[in-house]
Amino acid sequence: MRKFVVAAALALPLLAPAADKAGPGDFGPPRGAPVHAVLTSPPNVPPPITRDYPARVIVELEVQEKEMPISEGVSYTFWTFGGTTPGSFIRVRQGDTVEFHLKNSPDSKMPHNIDLHGVTGPGGGAASSFTAPGHESKFTFKALNEGIYVYHCATAPVGMHIANGMYGLILVEPPKGLPKVDHEYYVMQGDFYTAGKYREKGRQAFDMEKAIDERPTYVLFNGAEGSLTGDRALKANVNETVRLFVGNGGPNLVSSFHVIGAIFDEVRFEGGTNAQKNVQTTLIPAGGAAIATFRTRVPGSYVMVDHSIFRAFNKGALAILKVDGAEDKTIYSGKELDSVYLGDRAGPNLNAVATATASAERGTLSLEEQIKAGEALFSGTCSVCHQANGAGLPGVFPPLAKSDFLAADVKRAQGIVLHGLSGKVTVNGSDYNSVMPPMTQLNDDEVANILTYVLNSWGNPGGRVLADEVRKRRAEAAPVAAAAH
Amino acid sequence: MHPRRLAAALGLALSGLAQAADYASLPGGRFDSALPQGDAPDAVVTVGVAPFALRRTPVTVAEYARFVETHPEWRRGAVPALLADARYLVGWRGPLEPPPGAAARPVVDVSWFAARAFCESEGARLPTWLEWEYAAAADETRTDARADPAWRRRILGWYERPGSAALPDVGGPPDVHGVSDLHGVVWEWVEDFNALFISGDSRTQGDPDRARFCGAGAIGLLDRENYAVLMRVAFLSSLGAADTAGTLGFRCARAQPGVSP
Numbered sequence: 199m200r201k202f203v204v205a206a207a208l209a210l211p212l213l214a215p216a217a218d219k220a221g222p223g224d225f226g227p228p229r230g231a232p233v234h235a236v237l238t239s240p241p242n243v244p245p246p247i248t249r250d251y252p253a254r255v256i257v258e259l260e261v262q263e264k265e266m267p268i269s270e271g272v273s274y275t276f277w278t279f280g281g282t283t284p285g286s287f288i289r290v291r292q293g294d295t296v297e298f299h300l301k302n303s304p305d306s307k308m309p310h311n312i313d314l315h316g317v318t319g320p321g322g323g324a325a326s327s328f329t330a331p332g333h334e335s336k337f338t339f340k341a342l343n344e345g346i347y348v349y350h351c352a353t354a355p356v357g358m359h360i361a362n363g364m365y366g367l368i369l370v371e372p373p374k375g376l377p378k379v380d381h382e383y384y385v386m387q388g389d390f391y392t393a394g395k396y397r398e399k400g401r402q403a404f405d406m407e408k409a410i411d412e413r414p415t416y417v418l419f420n421g422a423e424g425s426l427t428g429d430r431a432l433k434a435n436v437n438e439t440v441r442l443f444v445g446n447g448g449p450n451l452v453s454s455f456h457v458i459g460a461i462f463d464e465v466r467f468e469g470g471t472n473a474q475k476n477v478q479t480t481l482i483p484a485g486g487a488a489i490a491t492f493r494t495r496v497p498g499s500y501v502m503v504d505h506s507i508f509r510a511f512n513k514g515a516l517a518i519l520k521v522d523g524a525e526d527k528t529i530y531s532g533k534e535l536d537s538v539y540l541g542d543r544a545g546p547n548l549n550a551v552a553t554a555t556a557s558a559e560r561g562t563l564s565l566e567e568q569i570k571a572g573e574a575l576f577s578g579t580c581s582v583c584h585q586a587n588g589a590g591l592p593g594v595f596p597p598l599a600k601s602d603f604l605a606a607d608v609k610r611a612q613g614i615v616l617h618g619l620s621g622k623v624t625v626n627g628s629d630y631n632s633v634m635p636p637m638t639q640l641n642d643d644e645v646a647n648i649l650t651y652v653l654n655s656w657g658n659p660g661g662r663v664l665a666d667e668v669r670k671r672r673a674e675a676a677p678v679a680a681a682a683h
Numbered sequence: 684m685h686p687r688r689l690a691a692a693l694g695l696a697l698s699g700l701a702q703a704a705d706y707a708s709l710p711g712g713r714f715d716s717a718l719p720q721g722d723a724p725d726a727v728v729t730v731g732v733a734p735f736a737l738r739r740t741p742v743t744v745a746e747y748a749r750f751v752e753t754h755p756e757w758r759r760g761a762v763p764a765l766l767a768d769a770r771y772l773v774g775w776r777g778p779l780e781p782p783p784g785a786a787a788r789p790v791v792d793v794s795w796f797a798a799r800a801f802c803e804s805e806g807a808r809l810p811t812w813l814e815w816e817y818a819a820a821a822d823e824t825r826t827d828a829r830a831d832p833a834w835r836r837r838i839l840g841w842y843e844r845p846g847s848a849a850l851p852d853v854g855g856p857p858d859v860h861g862v863s864d865l866h867g868v869v870w871e872w873v874e875d876f877n878a879l880f881i882s883g884d885s886r887t888q889g890d891p892d893r894a895r896f897c898g899a900g901a902i903g904l905l906d907r908e909n910y911a912v913l914m915r916v917a918f919l920s921s922l923g924a925a926d927t928a929g930t931l932g933f934r935c936a937r938a939q940p941g942v943s944p
Binding site: 263264265275304305306307308309328329330331332333353354355358403404406 | 770773836839840841842843844845846847870910913914916917918920921922926927928929930931
């Protein structure tokens, strides 16, 4: 095969320079009748291109300046490509000749233009598309490089035009298309700078100073808080493939794009040709984009965030993908255990412990005080496994309530708390074979109080453990508990 | 005859044509433009603005209607496409029928050629960019309020409102010169709009090749903070002389009596 190629090249020396001149991605002049590009509003993506030849594709995009909600009860004057932020999604095939018509609505105040990152040529089309209100510009380019590209307005002041929402995505599909998926969605992040505070009601003006200082009021997916949540959440079923075209218009911030609870099977990072597999969070530069693909496995709501996380919870960078379908408990169980975990010292009321400690120092510690202190400590340390009612979990954590194992040997119980227990034990007729770690963080007083509480609760025989006993136990070697039983 | 009297007589004669337009006198003086005025594109060169007179308000629909009555060549349908695009007076019901209720609003959807012809008809001309910028630097109490963020915010407030809303009547609060509506109502044609070379791609202003194409009038913006002005320049530079827009009107200027224009 290789030899054949060499031979062919030698045999056709006159054709080679022509092919070189055309270069990669240039499949020659457009063929067939001109095609009008299907444009879609976010979060929708135009259908895949089934054509197998390069065509002349006509794109007609209208710039509209319009007031729209940016958050509940907050409106903002967006400058848009096609009436939405981000602008209409454009889909062409590599090698297509794109005839671009940029129309500026007669109602516009401003002149606008467009710089498409998918264009090879100075300014990406900007200088050729500078358009006054009520006018139209046309320029033509050949889509030489495949990939996902940002487009944006580049009219002075550029930052303000972008901050007002003038950006979108253009997909240049490879000649054979992208692998088939069940859903394709269009999500684009942008940062916004309003004169008022986050969620301050009413009409909000653009704030140039905040924009220059890069202090956004809002960081949003698809131009408004709530644009992709609730009824407008993205949707999929379990065991489907989802492809997200994720762009970042900026103007300032870089996005750490993450879907909580999902792992991207594949990311074409920076919109390029290389794919990274098994990605948790992908970085999307301002003026950049990525294609993230994953398979849904478990139903539920998947929250998309900029993992620069204050932006998600305090500036609006939240979107939802809602996955419907049957649970698969082998992949994700749902909640198996719901119990209080207070941490070692984080009990809601450790007054009882403090009282017991003070009494112990004075030598006046009563049984009552020990039980009270023990109860507080038990709920912070022991109840996670043995449960607040001492019942344990069948087959996993042995019960302490009416425990024959405890009643049989209280000294042994002290040793277990201090040194831990590993291996099989039989409690109330059931076998338990797991590990309890040594509770070395507890001091002698605390161990004594906990055991005293346990002995005096849940039908146990009662009794009292004193700190001195525990101190002696601690000095002894770990007991061979299982063997002794 | 004393030149002033001559001018007064001339003014009276003209008023018969297009009712007496009200002009304010502006003293002119030393002025720092936001656009480069010298040979070096990145140095502020203070220039002199000669005294001139400027219409107190933009030309209204009623005034323009009287103009097309007496100048049939400027009626919609009669104007060659070379001098005004297809949107020329697009909101009018007929060539002599302005939209109802719009009499006191600024006339819009007029080309640069049309605006010039109107001003000529009242013995005036369009202001230069420098004159316009100098006049627009004022607020109610100062001749140059540009350093005040409030001045800038007021301008930007207008930029941010979409152009689809009905225009207000002319005659807002006058500034220190007695001129109204320079900001917040419409864009306005200037005589030399075509020399405002801002690239359609605003990011190439630093291109060293620039001077080769644009010559002495080439612009970079000297005070990038003053983007409120930049946006007006950007708007004007997006236009051709036959273009019209629904937010674009004009007002006229003329030399002060006794001062050569």
